[in-house]
Amino acid sequence: MHIPRNSPLTVVSKQQGFTLLEMLLSTGLAALMMIAITASLLQFNQHKLLAQAVVQTQSQDQLVVAQVLRDWSTLCGSGVISGTARTIGLMRPYQGSCVHYDYAYSARGYSLTRRRAGGRNSGFLAQVESIDLFFGVDSDKDCIIDQWHRSYQVSELVALHQVRVILQLRIPASKQLRAGKTSQWLWHQDDNVVLHPVNFIWRIVDVCS
Amino acid sequence: MPITCRPRHSKVHQKAHQKGLALIEVLLSLGLSSVMFLVLFTAQSHSQKVLMYSQQLHYANRLLDQVASQVWAYPKHYKSLVTASSQGDISCLNGRYCNPVAMTQAWATYWQLNLQQQLPNGELSALCNSGCGPGDTLAVRLRWSQSLAGESDQCQQGMACIYLEIVL
Numbered sequence: 499m500h501i502p503r504n505s506p507l508t509v510v511s512k513q514q515g516f517t518l519l520e521m522l523l524s525t526g527l528a529a530l531m532m533i534a535i536t537a538s539l540l541q542f543n544q545h546k547l548l549a550q551a552v553v554q555t556q557s558q559d560q561l562v563v564a565q566v567l568r569d570w571s572t573l574c575g576s577g578v579i580s581g582t583a584r585t586i587g588l589m590r591p592y593q594g595s596c597v598h599y600d601y602a603y604s605a606r607g608y609s610l611t612r613r614r615a616g617g618r619n620s621g622f623l624a625q626v627e628s629i630d631l632f633f634g635v636d637s638d639k640d641c642i643i644d645q646w647h648r649s650y651q652v653s654e655l656v657a658l659h660q661v662r663v664i665l666q667l668r669i670p671a672s673k674q675l676r677a678g679k680t681s682q683w684l685w686h687q688d689d690n691v692v693l694h695p696v697n698f699i700w701r702i703v704d705v706c707s
Numbered sequence: 708m709p710i711t712c713r714p715r716h717s718k719v720h721q722k723a724h725q726k727g728l729a730l731i732e733v734l735l736s737l738g739l740s741s742v743m744f745l746v747l748f749t750a751q752s753h754s755q756k757v758l759m760y761s762q763q764l765h766y767a768n769r770l771l772d773q774v775a776s777q778v779w780a781y782p783k784h785y786k787s788l789v790t791a792s793s794q795g796d797i798s799c800l801n802g803r804y805c806n807p808v809a810m811t812q813a814w815a816t817y818w819q820l821n822l823q824q825q826l827p828n829g830e831l832s833a834l835c836n837s838g839c840g841p842g843d844t845l846a847v848r849l850r851w852s853q854s855l856a857g858e859s860d861q862c863q864q865g866m867a868c869i870y871l872e873i874v875l
Contacts, residue, residue: 527737534744545751552758556765632800634780642807643780646800660776662800697769699776 544674551671555694558667562623563698566663569612569622570700577702578658581650583630586661603629608668627666627686627693634660641706659705665696760855763867766825767849770818771871774831774847777814782875785845787811789833826851839875847871 516524574596575589584603589596598615601622610623633650634643636657643659650658668691675692676685684693778785788811795816799805805813815831822829829851837843853867862868 527733531740534740538744538747541748541751545755548755549758552762556761559765559769637804643810644806645802645804647802659780697773699773701776701779 547672547675551669551675551692554671555667555669555692558625558669559694559696562665562667562696565623567698567700573702576652578633578650578661579652581631581633581661583648586631623665625668625691627668627691629666630664632662632664633658634662636705657705658702660702661700663696663698663700667694667696668692669694756855760853760867763826763851763853764869767851767867767869770821771847771849771869774818774849775871775873777811778845778847778873778875781807781811782841784808784811785833785835785839785875788815789831789847790815822851828852841875843875845873845875847873 569590570588572591573588574591577589579587579589579598581587585601587598587600590599591597592614600613600615602611602613602619603609603626604611604619607621608624608626609621610626610629611619612622613619632646632648634646635650636642636659637644637655639657641657646662650656652658668686668689671683671690671692673690675683684695685691686693774788777788781788784807787808795812795814796803796805796809797813797817799810799813800817818831822831826849829849832848832850834846834848835843836846839845848861848868848870850862850866850868852865854865856862856865856867858864859868
């Protein structure tokens with residue numbers, strides 16, 4: 499090639515394309531950034547689901563306890579008539595008269611139902627996986643509970659003081675939480691629900707007065 | 708003249724602006740991104756701990772509610788109710804006839820078993836300033852290890868405490 503003697507030399511300073519090292523470095527960095535962003539998004543989602551489940555668990559728990567205690571707060575006549583591990587029958591005032599109410603667990607509908615004497619069953623508590631009732635009775639008339647029975651029948655020989663209610667609530671939760679830090683939660687085998695235990699005691703007031 | 712030798716007045720076109728990012732810029736942006744992610748993760752893990760603390764408080768409230776019910780049922784035996792005991796026979800709570808002492812011990816054992824599962828180093832205690840006779844106030848305290856709990860007059864750092872005052 500012939501270069502004229504007085505022509506200026508032009509240095510090409512602009513490199514075209516990338517070197518292999520640059521490509522590898524940028525790909526590695528991009529991958530790292532993507533992993534970090536994806537991990538944080540997953541973490542945020544997990545956290546949101548956990549917060550939702552916790553809030554729902556606590557609010558459901560409080561609602562259920564309040565609802566049961568409010569419904570059973572006013573008794574009349576003989577008070578609690580009978581009970582088994584999954585049912586309870588009691589007398590409550592209704593429109594000026596003392597009426598028999600039956601509460602029973604329906605496994606098919608996962609609910610606790612209520613039925614007024616002569617009426618139909620209606621849903622009382624929803625999303626209940628199981629219920630267990632224990633009846634704290636005084637059998638020697640010293641005004642102190644001495645036995646906890648799985649069933650109860652009103653009688654002159656025993657006085658019912660307390661009812662221990664053990665419920666398992668079904669709290670819908672995302673299956674993504676199963677693998678998370680909340681593995682200590684009790685999950686339903688088939689459904690995507692957390693089984694939340696609710697234990698409380700219903701104190702029947704004025705038993706000994 | 709060889710090509711490598713530049714003539715004195717020749718014009719060499721050099722670019723004043725560098726294209727792309729310098730190493731220091733890349734390192735700084737990476738450092739900033741890392742700090743940002745670290746802050747986010749820390750905030751989130753703290754928030755998760757707060758959720759767990761709230762669960763513990765919820766459980767503790769339920770437990771104190773049960774304790775209150777049994778204190779009213781056995782006012783003369785409140786001490787056995789809050790004394791950690793492994794001697795209690797849980798079958799008292801499931802059909803067996805038991806005297807008040809056995810019944811309160813059974814409750815104490817039952818709660819103790821649950822406490823160990825739900826609240827780390829959980830401990831129930833009762834404080835009675837006056838004689839704890841009828842009309843006096845009994846303070847039931849439940850405390851457990853919880854790093855988020857703040858220090859208070861009656862509760863040291865790293866322990867969560869809740870109280871329930873019951874009129875006997």
